[in-house]
Amino acid sequence: MAFTTLNEVAKEAGCSANTVSRYINKKGYISMDAAEKIQKAIEKLNYYPSINARAMKKYSSNIISVIIPSIKNDFYVEIIREAENKLKEYGYNVMIFETRSDADKEKYILELSISHRVDGIIMSSISNLSDKLLNTITNINRIPLVLMEILHEGVDCDYIYMQNEYGAMILTEHLIKIHDKKRIGLILPLLENNVSIQRFEGYKKALEKNGIKYDDNLVVFCEINKANGYKHTVELLKDKNPDAIFTSNTIFGTGAIKAFDEMKVKYPKDISFVTFDEYDINTLFHPYITSLHRVDKKFGILAADLVIEQILKKRNNPKKIEIDLSLNIGESCGCK
Amino acid sequence: MAFTTLNEVAKEAGCSANTVSRYINKKGYISMDAAEKIQKAIEKLNYYPSINARAMKKYSSNIISVIIPSIKNDFYVEIIREAENKLKEYGYNVMIFETRSDADKEKYILELSISHRVDGIIMSSISNLSDKLLNTITNINRIPLVLMEILHEGVDCDYIYMQNEYGAMILTEHLIKIHDKKRIGLILPLLENNVSIQRFEGYKKALEKNGIKYDDNLVVFCEINKANGYKHTVELLKDKNPDAIFTSNTIFGTGAIKAFDEMKVKYPKDISFVTFDEYDINTLFHPYITSLHRVDKKFGILAADLVIEQILKKRNNPKKIEIDLSLNIGESCGCK
C-alpha cells in the first residue's frame, strides 16, 4: 500500500509541511498563491491525511463509538442514524459496533474503542457485565460516556433510559383490565439481561395488582432469536392454554407471528397478542399489533447531544434522561 | 482524556518499552519474571495500546472497511456479520459504514477509509459515481478492494456479483408464462442505480421474448423507501389496472404489502405479487412471497476471503465470482 504524505505535498507545492497543514485545517493565513499550489499538489498526488498521525498529535480521534446490541433491529438502527447525523454536524465521525448481546464481545469492543482513543462512547448495554470497564472508561480514561436503555448502578455517567418495568406493567394490565385476560404467556430474554428482569417485574406487578396468581408455566426465558419466539409460542399454545401472548421484543414477536400463522391461530379472535417494542412491522398489515410508544423517540439525537455537551462544554455532572412510555393500542390485543 | 502509554508501563514494570512491546505482541523471548511484572503493570495502569501509534509504525491499521448501502436491510446486515466473523479469524477488525445510496456519502466514506489507512475495503456500490475514486484506491493506494453486487466497467478489482438482469427476467417470465399475466407493474429505484437498470432490462427482455408490448405506464422509478412503495402501488392499482406487481426490493415490497392491505386487495387472489430479494419477511406469514433465491448466499464470507487473499497472498490478479439466482416460488404469485 502506498500513501502520499504531507511532506510530499509540501515538496510538490514548493512550501513547508506546516503550510500545507494549515491549509488543510484552515488555520492561520495563507497566500492565495500558496493555497492554489497546495490544492493542485493535493489533487495531483491524491493526498488523504492520515487520521492515525493526526489523532496522535491532537490527542483526539474525532471518532465517537456507537455500540448497540444488534444492527438487525430497527430501534437501534434509528439510534445510529440519528446520532451519526447529529455528530456529523459537530465534525465527528461514528464507528458502529454491535455486541450481539455477548459479554465478551461487549468487552472487546469497549477495549477497542479505548485503543482507538475515541472521543466519546454511546452505548446500549443491557447487562452489568461490563460495568467495571465502563467505570474505567468514564473515571480513569475520562472518555465521555452515554449509556442507553437502563441505569447501571455504580456507573456514574450520562443516561437515557426507559421505564421498562412500568411499560411491561401497563401492557399486561391492559390485557387484564380491558380484555379480561388471565393466562398471559410471556416470552423474555434470559435474565442476565437487565431489561428482561425489569420487564418481568412489570408483568408480575400487573398480575399482583389485579389479584391474578403468577404461574411460571406461562413464562419462558430464552436467547433472543426468531426461532425461539416461534418455538415457545407453539409450546405455549399447545400445552399451556394461554389467553394472550406478550413478547418482550420484536424478534420474539416475529417468531410468534409465524407460529400463529402456522397453527392457524388468529389474533385477536383466538388469542390476544402484544409486544413491547414499537416497530414498522407492527403496522405493516392488519391486525395492527399493540405495543408501547416511546414518547420521545429520539434516543440517538439525545445521546449525541449529551456526548457533545460533555466534550465541548467539558460538563462532568452526569445527566439522566428518562423516556416515557405509553400504550400504543392496535388491534391485536382485541381493541377496536 | 488520559491514557497510559507503553513507557509508563515499562517504568512501572522496571524494564524498557521495547520489552513491553514484545510482550504485548508476543514476539521474541521474554523472561517469566519480566512477563509477570509487565502483566501486573498493564492491569494496574489500565493500559490499552494506541491503535493510532501502532498503525503509523506498522503501515497497517488491521481494519477492513465494510461499506454497504443500508444497515436497515437484512441482506447487507448478513454480509457484515459474515465478513466480520471471517475477518476476525485473521485478526482484522471491521469498520461498518452505510452510504444510504448517497453519492456524496459514498465518496466521503471511501476517503475516510483511505485516511484511516484501512487494510482492505469491501463495498457494495450500486452506482458508478465513485468509480474514479475506487480506481485511485485500487491502483494508486493499492488497498485490497472487493466490490459486490454489480460489475463496474473500468474498475479492476475483485467482484462478487449477481445476475440482476437474468433474475428480473425469470421472475417476470414466471408471471407471464405460468400465470398468464400481461400487465405487470414494476417499482424500481432511480436509474442512476445500476442494479435498477439491470433489473429493468430483465423485465423488458421477458416482455419482449413473450410478445408483450412494453407499457411505460406500468413502470415507476423512485427513491428507495417504504412510503414510495406504498404510494406507487396505490397509484398503479387505482389507475393502471395491473394484473401483477413486481417490486425491485424489499423496502418497496413492504410498502406494497401495506397498500394491498389498506386497499383490501388480496394476493394472489386479486393480483400477483413478487419481489426480487429473498428476506425473512417473505415467509413470515402466508401467503409466502415469491422472490429470487441466491444460490450462494454467503456474500460476506466470500468477500472476506477475497480481501484476505489479496492481503496475505499479495494476489493482484482480480477475481470475479458470479452468484447464481433461481426462482424461489411462494404463493403470492399464484402458485401453491
Place this chain on the structure above:
DNA sequence: CTGTTAGCGCATTCAA
C-alpha cells in the same frame, strides 16, 4: 504570512 523544530506512542532495527 511561512519555515523550523519537536514530540505524540509505538514497533523495529541494531547492539549488547
Place this chain on the structure above:
DNA sequence: TTGAATGCGCTAACAG
C-alpha cells in the same frame, strides 16, 4: 533475553 535509538505523519509552538 533486553535496551537504546530511530522514525512513522502530523500539528502546535515558536521564530522569522
